Amino acid sequence: MNIQKDHIRNFCIIAHIDHGKSTLADRILEKTGLLTEREMQDQVLDNMELERERGITIKSQAVRTVYRAKNGEEYILNLIDTPGHVDFNYEVSRSLAACDGAILVVDSAQGIEAQTLANVYLAMEHDLDVFPVLNKIDLPSADPDRVANEIEDVIGIEAMDAPRISAKAGTGIDEVLEEIVNRIPEPAGSESEPLKCLIFDSVYDPYKGVIVFLRVFDGSVKAGDSIRFMATGKTDEVVEVGYFGAGRFIPCDELSAGMVGYITASIKDLRQTRVGDTVTSADRPCKEALPGYKKVNPMVYCGVYPADTKRYPDLRDALEKLQLNDASLSYEPETSVALGFGFRCGFLGLLHLDIITERLEREYGLELVTTAPGVVYKVHKTDGEVIELTNPSNLPDVSEIDYMEEPLVSAQIMVSTEFLGSIISLCQERRGVQKDMEYMEETRVMLKYDLPLNEIIYDFFDALKSRSKGYASFDYEMKEYVRSELVKLDILINREYVDALSFIVFKDSAYERGSKMCAKLKEEIPRHLFEIPIQAAVGGRIIARxxxxxxxxxxxxxxxxxxxxxxxxxxxxxxxxKKKMREIGNVQIPQKAFLSVLKLDEE
Amino acid sequence: MKNEISVYVHLPFCVKKCRYCDFLSGVFDDDLVASYIERLLGEIGFYEKLIFDREIKTVYFGGGTPSAIPPSFINTIIKKLNGISGFGNGCEISIEMNPGTVNEEKVKAYLECGINRFSIGLQSVNDNELAALGRIHSYDDFLYAYDLLRKNGVSNINVDLMTGIPHETVSSAVRSLESVCRLDPEHISVYTLILEEGTVFYGMERKDLDLPDEDTGFMIYEETHRILKDHGFERYEISNFAKKGYECRHNIVYWELGDYIGFGAGAASRLGMHRFSNIHDVKGYISSDGLRLEEDLQLNETECMSEYLIMGLRMIRGISMRSFKKRFGRELKDVYGDIIAKYEKEGLLSISDDRLKFTPRGLDLSNIVLKEFV
Known part of the structure; x- marks a missing residue:
């Protein structure tokens, strides 16, 4: 089939969580005949069991379908689904870069939320044409007129004529499809230019090797072509090219400018095909790579240990396998006096951490002990050396430290005025600095704060939800490293220092956290034949017991x-x-005690 | 001498289910009771070949509430058992009774069919505590029943008490113990309430249950042993106390891994290395015409030795190392030497002469040691 570029539409759907992104995607596929209703398992694009359960998209996905428009012409629609969480912000930005336009789905009862804005701004940064869709009009509390006004006021895009739909009920989908054809521009680029493709995701297949998801901007690629990955410099021969059917890969002869599809090239290592990298022809390379590529670095680290020490090799194998499909996961072997052999793992964020540990437990049947997650601190030593500290145990002696830095994020919080006070005080408790406060409408406020990352990785989101009765939404991005007064809080159980329980904390919070930690551990540790003191110490000085x-x-x-x-x-x-306990000295400590630090704010 | 065997008969019928109870029991109509007994007699017949050459050493009617059904049923069962195996000399025949279900007619009927040990489930002398437990009787009902037994010449009575129960205080527990001791029964069992899944209590909020806290619980526990000792009751098992010569022979069979057969729904049996139990459901039991087992275990040597310890060490006198050797052909210390040494050092176990037993502190902490033998 000869595909005219002007008959291709590459787009994505962006939305705040639960505003109906995946449901709309399903309806589009159903309506264009790619799926019969019977074939539809809810939310085709969310492949992983976990994704479906949590209602979030973890990996990017893409699917191609054909739509016969009202003008009688057939159009190829490439829908690229983006991950919906701040942890995967970089992946989102790469998926957006692969599109030419975006549908903005807004819940017509809830209106704009923090993620709505974050995603819209991200899309606009990528010069995408964004058109809004008002979803969930069948809800009794829906007020599409108000929300349309809000979109025009706050985002500044025309919304009065936006399709008013119910993705769940399947109403208004035709209108959305017509809008896709009419409002999303055809892909730019030229087939005669040297090959230039953007990698927006890749998965590992045990038979084909890495399957690279890409968007072709210029040129064309077919089996047998020699290609080069510009960031890594590796060269390979293309084995297969194709496009995305519903849940399967369909080989084709060639991918050319404007198209979205995949290639395989017997690549064994996912780390070679980095998201955001540019693929070009080895023989006739393009002059420069596509902009925006960066190597993603883990933001959150924690120790992951097998509950049963004998299963250390299984854990290593499982991590290896997971990394095949998730290049953003990093791990390094480490040992702990308390926990034995394990790994210090790096994650993009707390959700990512959660997902990986859950997959390890579920898909690999491993029981895990994880230590408290922490961020990467920069330790400036007196001798000028700078250490990136991912494990509190490795903190040098105080005498060797000049100063320390911690990562700061800029956060946007959307909240109704009724809860404004309690959210502001939450941010203050977490050492936030207010940068901006803007009324969206009379009853809703957008707060902008700079917050230390280590104050939000534990339970900030939960606290936010509970203090706003679920009405606050939140998004953040990494800002910078700032100098900060930080100390290492150590825990001693029966006078033995327990390395796996140490954590880095802001100096002025050390006493409070130490006391809470001791109290929490007292609840977790069962009574023994002897009395057990639990102590918190900073720099050798006991601050709580x-x-x-x-x-x-x-x-x-x-x-x-x-x-x-x-x-x-x-x-x-x-x-x-007793088996689920770890023995430290002669004290049995239940494995869940190692996560106590996460639960200090629970009442 | 003929081989001995003990018999347990499970009668799951109650007037009302207590709020803490997780034993197989409930309220059933008369027709169901009749068909249950019929099935039970059939079951006894089924085992005839296994037990006809044995001598019955003890019989125990437990429940549920055996005293809730007409005594004629009990009589039929005893006759059937006697017809097959015959009771040994001085066979102990016990029945559990609820004070709310006792009258003179029943007592006389029980005595007539040969029952010689009566176990009354009192739990507490404090009516507010009884009400909280969901018991159907008052303390006065108990006094009436106790008096009735004595008047009819019963000379072997056990009273069950329960601690760790709602609204209990140290003084209310002391009152229960002192009151019962003054009545001078031959035997007292003191059990601790355990919140078991599937009971009313299990689903309740802890604060609504109003249970004594850990420290109070420990004080009650210590007071219990002091008071019973003062009144001449000897603790012979973790929760059982008796006047000299009145230890429950039936229960000792369990603790010493003797042979016993349980008849009725959910009832457990042990014949040497073979341990099994009936289907744990009254209706399922009735409708099973042959044998329906919930559990059917051929124990190996290791399992048997483990059970020998975890059951035997519950007895205050502990276990005889000679008997162990005689039964298993191995020295106890060769099998469990490490664990024994560890807890001797901790002061929880002691060995004197031929016996391995718990120290007084060891008894308080017995689970810690016993789980090592599992």
């Missing part, structure tokens, strides 16, 4: 008569519980 009293009674005084199995089961349960 709690005591776990000695056990006086642990006896089963119940009559099970001849039912020996029940009696045994009770003892077995206790014994199982």
């Amino acid at each position: 709690e005591t776990v009293k000695a056990v006086r009674k642990d006896v089963l005084a119940k009559c099970y008569g001849g039912d020996v199995s029940r009696k045994k089961k009770l003892l077995e349960k206790q014994k199982e519980g």
Whole structure:
């Protein structure tokens, strides 16, 4: 089939979480006949089990479908689904760069939220034409007129004639499809120019090797071509090119300027095909790479240990396999006195961390002990050396430290005025500095804060939700490193220092966090035959203490008569519980205690 | 001498289910009771070949509430058992009873069919605590039942008490113990309330339950042992106390891994290395015409030795190392030497002469040691 460039539309859908992005995508595929209703498993684009469960998109996905427009012409629609979370901001920006336009889905009851804005601004930065769609008009609380006004006022794009739809009920989808054809520009670029493609994602396939998702801007590529990855400089021969069917790859002869598809080239290592890199022809390379490429660095680190120390090799294999499909995951072996052999893993953010640990547990059947997540600190030593600290245990002696820096993010929080006070005080408690406060409409405010990343990685989002009864939304991006007064808080259990429980904390918060930590550990550590002191220390000085009293009674005084199995089961349960403990000195510490630091703000 | 065997008969019928109870029991109509007993008699017949050459050492009617059904049923069961195996000399035949279900007619009928040990489930002498537990009786009901037994010449009575229960305080617990001790029964069992899944209590908020806290619990526990000792009751098992010579022989069979057969729904049996239990469901039990087992285990040597310890160490006198060797052909210390040494050092276990047993502190912390033998 000869495809005319002017009959291609490359677009994405952007939205705040739960505003109906994936549902609209499904409807578009259904309406254009790519999927029959029976084939539709809800939300085709969210492939991973986890994605469906959490209702979020983790990996970028793309799909191609054909739409016969009202003008009688057939159009190729390439829908590129973007991850919907701040952790994956870079991936989002690369997916956007692969598109020519974007549909902005806004919930016509909730209106604009923090992510709506963040995504719109990101799309505009990439010069995408954005047109709005008002979704969920079937909700009793829907007020599309108000929301259309809001979009015009706040974002400044025309919204009065925006399609008013219910993706869930399937109404208004035709209108959206027509808008895609009419409002999203045809791809620019030229087939005769040297090959220039943008990688917006890649997955690992055990048979084909890495499958590289790309958007062709100039030139064309087919099997047998020799290609070069400009960032890594590697050269390979293309084995297969193709496009995206619903949940499968469909080979074709050639991908040319304006098209979205995939290539394979027997590549074994996902790290070679970095998102954002430019693919060109090895024989006739383009002059310069596409802009915007950067190497993503992990923002959050934590120690990951197998609950059963014998499974260390399994954990290593599992991490290796996960990394095949997720180049942004990094890991390095480390050892802990308390936890034995494990890995210090780097993640893009807390959600990413959550997803990886959950996948390790679910897909690889591993039970894990994870230590408190931390950010990357820069330690400036007196001898001039700068260390990027990812593990609190590696903090040099205070005498060797000149000063330390911590990462700062700029955050946008959208909140209704009713909760403004409590959200502002939350930000203050977390050492936030207010940068801006803007009324969107009478009842809603957009707050801009600079916040230390280490204050938001634990439970900021939960606190935000609970203090605003779920009405605040939040987005952030990395800003810079700033100098900060930081100390390492150590925990001693029965006078033994427990490396896996140390964390870096702002100096003035050390006492409070130390006390809370001791109190929390007192709850978590079971009584032993002896008394156990739990102490928090900064630089060798004890700042807080709690005591776990000695056990006086642990006896089963119940009559099970001849039912020996029940009696045994009770003892077995206790014994199982003991297996889930880590022994430090002669104290048994339950594995979940290592996450106590995360739960200090729980009431 | 003939081989001995003990018999347990499970009668799951209650007037009302207590709020803490997770045993197989409930409220059932008369027809169901009749078909249950019929099935149970059938089951006894089914085991005839296994037990006809044995002598019955003890019989125990447990529940549920065995005293909730007409005594004629009990009589039929005893006759059937006697017809097959015959009772040994001085066979102990116990029945559990709820004070709210006792009258003179029943007591006389029980005595007539040979029952010689009566176990009354009192739990507490404090009516507010009884109400919270969901018991159907008052303390006065208990006094009436106790008096009735004594008047009819019963000379072996056990009273069940429960601690760690709602609204309990140290003084209310002391009142329960002192009151019961003054009545001078032959045997007292003191159990601790455990919140078991599937019970009313399990689903309740802790604060609504109003249970004694850990420190109070420990004080009650210590007071219990002091008071019982003062009144001449000897602790012979973790939660059982008796006047000399009145230890429950049936329960000792369990703790010493003797042979016993359980009849009725959910009832457990042990014949040597074979341990099994019936389907844990009353209706399922009735409709099973043959054998329906919930569990059917052929224990290996290791499992058997482990059970020997976790059951036997519950007895205050502990276990005889000679008996262990005789039964398993191995020295106890060769098998469990490490664990024993570890807890001897901790002061929880002690060995004197032929016996391995818990120290007084070891008894309080027995689970810590017993789980090592699992």
